[in-house]
Amino acid sequence: DQQVKQNSPSLSVQEGRISILNCDYTNSMFDYFLWYKKYPAEGPTFLISISSIKDKNEDGRFTVFLNKSAKHLSLHIVPSQPGDSAVYFCAASANNAGNMLTFGGGTRLMVKP
Amino acid sequence: DTGVSQNPRHKITKRGQNVTFRCDPISEHNRLYWYRQTLGQGPEFLTYFQNEAQLEKSRLLSDRFSAERPKGSFSTLEIQRTEQGDSAMYLCASRGPGQETQYFGPGTRLLVL
Numbered sequence: 001d002q003q004v005k006q007n008s009p010s011l012s013v014q015e016g017r018i019s020i021l022n023c024d025y026t027n028s029m030f031d032y033f034l035w036y037k038k039y040p041a042e043g044p045t046f047l048i049s050i051s052s053i054k055d056k057n058e059d060g061r062f063t064v065f066l067n068k069s070a071k072h073l074s075l076h077i078v079p080s081q082p083g084d085s086a087v088y089f090c091a092a093s094a095n096n097a098g099n100m101l102t103f104g105g106g107t108r109l110m111v112k113p
Numbered sequence: 114d115t116g117v118s119q120n121p122r123h124k125i126t127k128r129g130q131n132v133t134f135r136c137d138p139i140s141e142h143n144r145l146y147w148y149r150q151t152l153g154q155g156p157e158f159l160t161y162f163q164n165e166a167q168l169e170k171s172r173l174l175s176d177r178f179s180a181e182r183p184k185g186s187f188s189t190l191e192i193q194r195t196e197q198g199d200s201a202m203y204l205c206a207s208r209g210p211g212q213e214t215q216y217f218g219p220g221t222r223l224l225v226l
Binding site for chain 1: 213217222
């Protein structure tokens with residue numbers, strides 16, 4: 001039972017355009033959501049997060065949107081840069097479960113120059 | 114550098130051997146998490162500690178897996194009688210008191226021949 005899903009395994013975007021990565025979850029107990037970026041042979045790097053009490057959080061070129069009724073979150077990257085090319089994971093946690101992270105399967109983003 | 118560190122970065126072993134990995138969390142982070150990531154998948158939670166107490170270990174993959182954090186600082190993850198299916202990236206993350214975000218180390222890549 002996959003509680004966190006990223007349905008697009010890959011996404012290709014032109015440099016300067018917007019990248020939109022999507023994530024769906026099923027567990028209504030999740031109350032904190034995070035996006036991580038990962039390069040091969042490295043650990044995940046934290047990008048941005050959002051609490052369930054908010055519907056938007058912005059940090060520079062990165063914005064995360066949360067739609068609790070749809071159990072859906074998305075990461076927007078504007079403008080996309082070639083250095084953004086990596087695998088992006090969304091993750092969710094529940095405060096009453098020790099905040100262990102449940103990850104999606106990842107989306108490989110390729111930003112073309 | 115005050116990030117999470119993991120040693121070794123790579124480990125090649127023969128089936129049936131025991132292996133031990135070490136994780137040093139960010140200073141003063143009281144929570145430490147272990148995850149495993151196999152090819153094409155998101156990281157999968159294994160176990161976590163709050164200080165020296167192991168609060169969740171039911172997700173450890175089998176009784177061949179064990180983890181310790183004896184003084185509430187660094188942690189070790191041991192796999193006994195390794196199997197080829199244990200080949201994966203083993204990730205450690207830490208989280209500070211009152212914080213929501215987990216920060217990951219670079220991982221230990223295990224290959225069981």
